[in-house]
Amino acid sequence: MERQKQPTLPTRCAECRQVMDSPVACSACGTLAQLPAETFDSFELFGLPPNYDIDLKALHGKYLSMSRVIHPDIAGANPDQRMQALTLSAELNRAYETLRDPVARAEYMLAMAGGPRASEMKDVPPDLLGEIMVLREEFEEARESGDAERMRAIRAEIESRRRETLDRIGDLARQLECWHVDIRRRLREQLNTIKYWNSLLEQTRSA
């Protein structure tokens, strides 16, 4: 998944010569690329630079227009074209789900940069597990005594800790351009951390 940096010129459609939004489909004339979608990373599929900061509205707009072009039912009766459209649309959905979620996007960028993957590095900041345990216990106590206000306050605290972690993930993912191993390991640590906050939040929401 290591990426080679190359300046990419806007691609023109081989059929209609319009500048293409995406290298896999021309939204002007409906021509689908002959290359397999796996040739492109998720950013390239949407004609985007590989940056953490994404215009989500623009991404959604591109997703909708490309989905219409690629839709298997509109792609003609030719079985090969239908197969190609099916593959492309699965790739497009997968890429869209990855890019629109900030955590999934950072995970993806980290993988592009060479990891480490969650299975390779399970580290979290030293204080995290203790803090999680304290908050969980406090929440349990509040729940047992029926203190709804305290429960809300603890939930808000957990949400704000999750938000801080997400901010750190963003800060680190924006520095990924240098792909330094230290940045990658710190990002891995924060991506591991946010899973704990997510799971604690889920526990307090279902209470």
Ligand SMILES: [Zn+2]
């Ligand atoms: Zn075209």
